[in-house]
Structures are given as C-alpha cells and as structure tokens.
Amino acid sequence: MDCDNEMLEKILKKVNGVVKEDNEIREFTLIPSVGKDRNVSPINYVWEEHALGLETWCAGLLFGYAQKQIFKWRCRKDHDTLNDYLVIALLINPEVRTFWNIKRELLDGNLLDCSTELRFSRLVLSWKPKSYEAYSYRIAIFKKIGHAKMDFREESDLLDSVTRNTPNNYHAWNHRIWCFENYMLVYETDALSRELRFSEDWIKTHVSEHTGFHYRQHVIDSLKGHKLKEIDEYSKLVLNCDSGCTAQHQILYLLIYELHKVLPDLHHHFPGHESIWYHRKYVVHTMHAHLCQIHSVDRDIPQFEFNGAAKLLDGVARSCRNGVRCLKEEQMQSTNLYKRLVLNEREFLDGDFKDEDVRLSRNYRMWLRCIVGIIV
C-alpha cells in the first residue's frame, strides 16, 4: 500500500508539474491501457502538441487516493498541496461539485492564481466538454477579476473547439450567451454584427444542431435592446440600412434576410433536417409578432424584393409613439409586408419536397394555420 501511495504521489507531482509549467497546455485525455505493464510511466506528455494523456489503469487509483487526501488536507493550512490533489481529482472526474466548491473557497481567499485557474478549467473542458461546473467556475473567475479583463479571443477559441467536437453542448452555448451579454454587449462595439456573422457560419455547417440555431435566435432577439452600432460589411449586406433606421426596422431586415437568404440555402442543401424547419418557424413567428406591433401602415408601396425591402420598411414600419400597441388584425393583414410573407410561405410550401421533408412541410403548414393564423 505504501509503495502504491508512493507511486501515486509521484504521478501526481508530475501531472501537476506539467499543468503548472506548460502555459499553453491544451488537452487532457485518459488513454486506455494496452497491457498491464506498471513499470512504465502512465503519463504521456507531448510538449509540441501541449497534450497530456494519462493511462486508465492508474486513473481509478489516483482518483481514490486524491479524494482521501483532499478531505485530510482540507482543514490544514497548506493550500498548495490541497490544490495539487484537487487538480488531479478534477481532471480525472470533473463532476464532483464538492471539489469545485473547495476550489472556489481557495479562489475567494485569494489563494489561487486566476490565470492558472483559467488554464486549468480549460484543460478540464478539453477532456469533458460538457462539464457544467467547469464553465461556472470560469464565470466565478471572471466575476472576481472583473468582466472587463476577460480575454474574449481566448474564450471564443475555447468555445469554438468544444462546440465543434461535442454536438449539442448546451452548457458551452449557455456560456457563450453569458459572455455575449456580460462582456460583448457591454465592452465591444462590433459584438452584434460579429456574433450574427459567426452564428450564420455556424448554422451553415451544423445544420442539425438546435443549440447553434438557438444562439442565433438569441442574438437576433437582442437587437431589440441594442441597435447595431458599427456598420461593417456584414451588417451592410444584411441590413442594407442607413443610420436612420430603428431597432425594430433592423430586426425586420434581419428576419427578411433570414427568410430569403439563409433558410433557402439550408433547405436546399440539407433536406430532411427538422432543426431548419424549427428555425423557419422562429423567423416567421417573430416577424408576425413584430408586424403586430408596427404602428402605421403605408399601403402604397408594392415592392417587396429582398433588396427593395429597405424602401418598403421605411413606409411600413415607424416606431411606436406610445409604447407597443397592437394593430388590429385586419389592419396588420393589409400591410404589404404581411401579404408578401404569406405569398412567400405559400410559394415555398408549393415547392417540391422529398422523403422526410414531405412530413415536415405538412407539419409546418398546419403550424402556420393553427399558431400564426396564416392559411396557405
């Protein structure tokens, strides 16, 4: 037993050494052991790749040992030793909330270095990308150092790699939303257009992931409170607007862009994915809701091409004078935009669908009739 403990201590020291010294460490993995040869070190560390691997045969032993030591050392004053055990235990099994909480206690007592902790939680996420605790620990660190000091490039890089490698990683997307609201919208002028561009690229390459669509919808919705400030090329392309247009115009422009550019491309290239249909529902539903809130109506402008939309919207939509007041149903239905929306959906549903899309289009037609009240 003593001999075992000695060995475990040795492994533990070495892993901790790597985590502390390699500033760019990116990856941790458990490697399935091939033989039962315990005379060879179970640590595989490739410096050029900044990757650290631990053979599985020692993982269970190491975790059990570290766990015992943590509770033994918890009340003592030697925080560095305690942290060493925590690092090992959490790397092997990041789902133990108690250990994260001990780490928070140390963090609150200013006993840990924040940048090392960010690196460590990133390492945990490279191995268990869906570890909720690791994300929430990162947020705790940002709260401690102040949101303004957050390095968003680093955060974005981390989120890119975890969301790319693990499908439907809601924890990671929630974290992105947190960064978006607490950091990007507050400290960056081009946040909205950059995230719109980012999410468009994302949904085009991850067509069946509701998470990505949900994030895009969240960004679009947040246009309500934050007008697109910096007009870059993307926002010009999407919004086609001048400085005079209101937040409400912007959302409508964006939804039209979604309906005319983004969705047709997705439907065409990736038939049979329900997530695309759900996104379509979001677009139509939101557009319908906005139309209800638009105040004055100009019926004389007949144009509604994607590019002509700017002209039309100037006429159709003017910001509300006394808060949000809904148009009467028939008034709303007489707007050109509404008519065009109905026509657009009718033409779309008259298209040629195959296989799974036949069922999905039937559901969509039903949804339009029962939920939005558009009969096509």
Place this chain on the structure above:
Amino acid sequence: MVKIFALSVLHKTDAGAVWLKSAYDVQSFSYFQRGSIQEFMGFVSKTIVERTQAASRQSVKEGEYLCHVYVRGDGLAGVVICDQEYPSRVAHTLITKFLDEFAAKYQPHSWPNLQEKDIEFNQLNVYLAKYQNPREADALTKIQEDLDETKIILHNTIEAVLERGEKLDDLVTKSEGLSLHAKGFYKTARKTNSCCTFG
C-alpha cells in the same frame, strides 16, 4: 457538424478488399485518439466494402457517423466517412467523381498489383478539403442526375451490413490490421457513453 473525415479508394476482389489510397481529416479529435481513429476508419471502410455487392451503393449509419460506399462493377470501390449532417447525395456524387478520376489515371489491369505507397493520387486530399462544403457539389449536376436513378440502400447500424452471425466486436478483436491502442479505444468508446465514467 457538416464534415468529411475520410475518403478512400479500395479494390475489391473475391479474396477481400485492398486499400489503394486514402485521405483522412482527424484534426478535430484529441491528439492521443487521432491515430486510433484513423486506423479504425480504415478498418471500417475495408469491412464494409467487403460486404457490399459489386455495382451497388450503400450508406451505413454508426453512431453519429455515416459511411457511404460504392463498389463499381469492375471491383473499384470508394468510401466516404462523414458526419450525419453531410448530405448523402453529395457524398455519393463525390465517390463517383473520384473513382472515375482514379480509373482514368490507373488502368483496371494494374489494380491487383498496385501498392498503396506507390500510388500518386493527391486529388483525394484536394477533394477532402474542397468538399467539406457540400455546396461545392452544386456544379456536379451531371453525376447528381445519374444518381437520382440509382438506389442507395441505407442501414442503421454496421451490424446490419455484416453477414449473419458476425459481430463487430469479434471482427475488431480478431483484426490483425488494428493496433492494440486502436482496439483499446474501440472498447472504451463502446463502454463509455456518459460524462462521469472513466477507465
């Protein structure tokens, strides 16, 4: 994710299938897994080609991956391993395209004697990069139209493709082409599904 992981050209004879050329993109996997995953993809390609009849097309689902196979009448076979989001039609279009080009470069009589290391067919790597975006295939209308006439059999697991009595686990254990590491990873992947287990 819309992603292609592997493109391979194989030659199928009565004795089995032989790799002629392969291209892999496994950068998205963790460093220690890449080698094993690549080996395993090669193994799966060969296994499925051997169990696909000449002049037929199949698509086989396994977990979140899809493996598309086309074995031509003359024994030349192509495999695309991709993510489930990658459109099947485009994958099969791509197979037709690179097999045609391979056959134009190497005559059928030379196939039995070709060695993988002697073959110069860099086009496979070029296509692996280019067709990561399936929209690139929009230009290949001719092949796509021909494909519309063809029946593609879809299987929901690899087991469905195997002959009666065969099991993937046994094939993996018996395989001489897979290293111990790759077998270890395969076993772990089968066993672990949740985020809390280890070892």
